[in-house]
Structures are given as C-alpha cells and as structure tokens.
Amino acid sequence: MRYADFEAVAGISFSVAPGEIFGLLGRNGAGKTSTISAIAGLRRPDAGQVRILGEDALVRTDLLRASLALQPQQASLFPRLKVRETLETWAALYPAPRDVDALLDEIGLAEKAGARSARLSGGQQQRLLLATALVGDTPVVVLDEPTTGLDPHARHAVWDLIRRAQAGGTTFLLTTHAMAEAEEMCDRLAVMHEGRVVAAGSPAELIARYASGGVVSVRTDRADLADQVRARHGDAVTAVESAGRSGRTRFEVTADDPHATAAWITGLDPAADVRPRPATLEDVFLRLTGTSLEPTSDMASEQEGMR
Structure with a gap:
C-alpha cells in the first residue's frame, strides 16, 4: 500500500488463528495502522488478499x-452521550x-451508566471505547494501540477485559509498540519494520x-567503548545512546553467555556499570530493527494512517 510516493506496507503475509490474541509490533510508521486499515475495510490494498473467516473480505463486505x-487508535466518544446510550x-x-447492562457490569462501569462519557476518567473512557468494540459480539476484534496513554492500573x-473476551472465543488482532504489552498479552505476534514483517512467532x-x-x-564514560564492543559482537550491540546530562553512553549487547560477555566488557572498562540480565521481547525488537523505542507513549501519533 502506498501513500503518494511512500510505500507504507510491502508484501506482508500473516494469519491469525481462531481464539488467539495476535499482535502487530513495530515503531511508529512501521505500517501497522495501514495494515489494519486494509483488514478492517477502511482502505483497499493495492494488491493481495484479506480473508476473514475463510472468505475474501474485499468481496464479502457484508x-x-x-x-x-x-x-481505531484515535477513536473518540460522543461527549454528551451517556455511557449506556x-x-x-x-x-x-x-x-x-x-446485552448492554451485562457488558457494563463486566467493564466495571455499571455505576456510571447514566454519566456522560465526557465526565469519565481517562481509564474509564478507554474501557468504554473497548466495550464499543466488544458489544457487537463479533468473532474478530481489531484494536489499534488499545492502551496508549493509560496508567499501569488502567x-x-x-x-483483563481482552483476556475475558478471548476466553469467550473472541479473536483479537492488536497493534502496539509497547513491548511489555506484546509480551504479556499476545499468543503470537509479527514484528513489522519499514512496511515489512521481519519476524513472527510467540514471544x-x-x-x-x-x-x-x-x-x-552497559553504562560508561568512555564514548569509544560501544565501538570496541561492536567490533567483536557486530549487530548484537543495540540501543546506543547518550544518557542525558551526565554524558555517559548506554548500550546493550545480546549474548549467548551474558556473564562472560559482561566480564570481558568490564576488563575493557573497569569503571563501567555492566549488568547481565535475561533477554526480553524489547531486546528482540532492537536486534531486528536496529532502532530504539519511542521514549513515551504521548508522542505524535503514527503518520502511517489514512490521510
């Protein structure tokens, strides 16, 4: 799919099994929103197929x-409508x-049924938005960045709402660039980078x-240490960045034996702060894309969406 001269999505392919939570993981601009716009029928892809429940969704729009x-990522509520309305x-x-009343009870908004949506807290509004996607009781639900901007409790x-719906048989496709969310929620996921799927599987x-x-x-005062480590470990060195006013350099290295690698780096720079730890999905992302994550969730929204 293209926007003028920009190719947002280039020849991707994946399938979502019934009853699973499948994630599209990627930075802003990776092509996630364009992909789900095609799946949801908001944009017709330039080529290829979209199949829902085994049928051609480009033909069977009904x-x-x-x-x-x-x-959608930038969904909003009618501020003067009450929650039940x-x-x-x-x-x-x-x-x-x-049943609307049963769903209100499930999402914890039964006591707010008569309140206008504009008077809800941010977390309550997000739960109500999710409920608008669940109320149709459709077999497939697509969520674009469903928790962006929420505090940990919300x-x-x-x-929890998504998991309960999944337990009832709902299939979810969700996009996110939050690594903890993808690792916690997704049965399987695909990592997107520059419009392509670069890896897929369970976390x-x-x-x-x-x-x-x-x-x-690693955190170090030596600006050349990352280059020394990269000379030996290549693209296993990721997330090289300056650590604020201190001028210290921070980077990470994926390694088969992190303790041995930590000892070797300490030998190069005994004053460095060197800490081995287990790998996470964020480390996989950095290794696959060679880029750092967005520092906060309140940055500008994805520019890949419909224009």
Missing part, C-alpha cells in the same frame, strides 16, 4: 461488517449484540531465536 469490530448506539449496528484493566519463540542467552546492559 461478512466483514458483521464479523469484525474495530477500535453509547453502548446502545453501537449495539444497534450489529445483528446479535451483547492498562491492566483493559488487558518465547522470538526471544529464543533472536536473543538466546541474555543481554548485557
């Missing part, structure tokens, strides 16, 4: 509308929606494949 619900409005769009509340499989052993985190 099936797509009845089978898939979408919560909001869900009743969305429920009316589907042939066999869930984020875990949304995770555990990806960690074992691309960051087996562990990681060594």
Whole structure:
C-alpha cells in the first residue's frame, strides 16, 4: 500500500488463528495502522488478499461488517452521550449484540451508566471505547494501540477485559509498540519494520531465536567503548545512546553467555556499570530493527494512517 510516493506496507503475509490474541509490533510508521486499515475495510490494498473467516473480505463486505469490530487508535466518544446510550448506539449496528447492562457490569462501569462519557476518567473512557468494540459480539476484534496513554492500573484493566473476551472465543488482532504489552498479552505476534514483517512467532519463540542467552546492559564514560564492543559482537550491540546530562553512553549487547560477555566488557572498562540480565521481547525488537523505542507513549501519533 502506498501513500503518494511512500510505500507504507510491502508484501506482508500473516494469519491469525481462531481464539488467539495476535499482535502487530513495530515503531511508529512501521505500517501497522495501514495494515489494519486494509483488514478492517477502511482502505483497499493495492494488491493481495484479506480473508476473514475463510472468505475474501474485499468481496464479502457484508461478512466483514458483521464479523469484525474495530477500535481505531484515535477513536473518540460522543461527549454528551451517556455511557449506556453509547453502548446502545453501537449495539444497534450489529445483528446479535451483547446485552448492554451485562457488558457494563463486566467493564466495571455499571455505576456510571447514566454519566456522560465526557465526565469519565481517562481509564474509564478507554474501557468504554473497548466495550464499543466488544458489544457487537463479533468473532474478530481489531484494536489499534488499545492502551496508549493509560496508567499501569488502567492498562491492566483493559488487558483483563481482552483476556475475558478471548476466553469467550473472541479473536483479537492488536497493534502496539509497547513491548511489555506484546509480551504479556499476545499468543503470537509479527514484528513489522519499514512496511515489512521481519519476524513472527510467540514471544518465547522470538526471544529464543533472536536473543538466546541474555543481554548485557552497559553504562560508561568512555564514548569509544560501544565501538570496541561492536567490533567483536557486530549487530548484537543495540540501543546506543547518550544518557542525558551526565554524558555517559548506554548500550546493550545480546549474548549467548551474558556473564562472560559482561566480564570481558568490564576488563575493557573497569569503571563501567555492566549488568547481565535475561533477554526480553524489547531486546528482540532492537536486534531486528536496529532502532530504539519511542521514549513515551504521548508522542505524535503514527503518520502511517489514512490521510
């Protein structure tokens, strides 16, 4: 898929099994939102197929509308509608929606049913937005950055809602650039980079494949230390950056034997802060893309979306 001369998505392919939570993981601009826009029927891909429940969704648009619900990244609520009115409005769009009062109880907003959505807290609004995607009781739900900007408590509340819906048989496709969310929530995921899928599998499989052993985190006053380590370890050295006003350099190294690697780096610079640790999905991401993560979730939204 292209936007003028920019190729946002280039020849990707993946499948989502019934009843699983599948994640699209990538930086802003990786192509995630463009991909789900095509899946949800908001944009027609330049080539290829989108199949929902085994049917061609580009042809069977009626099936797509009845089978898939979408919560966009920049979704918003009608501020003057009350909570129950909001869900009743969305429920009316589907042939066999869930019971609104039961869903309100499940999302913990039964006591707020008569409140206007504008008066809800940020976490409550996000739960209500998720409920608008769940109220249709569709077999497939697509969520674009469902927890962006939420505090840890609100984020875990949304995770719990998603897990309960999955236990009831709902299949989820979600996008995120939050590594902890992907590792915690996703049964399988695909890592996207510059419009392509560069790896796919379960979080555990990806960690074992691309960051087996562990990681060594290093902070040093020597600006040349990262180059010395890279000369021996190549692209296993990632996340090289200056550590603020102190001028210290921070970098990480994936290694089969992180303790031995830590000892070797300490020999190069005894004053460095060198810490071996187990690998995470974030380490896999850095290894695959060669880039750092967005520092905060309140940065500018993805520029890959529809324009």
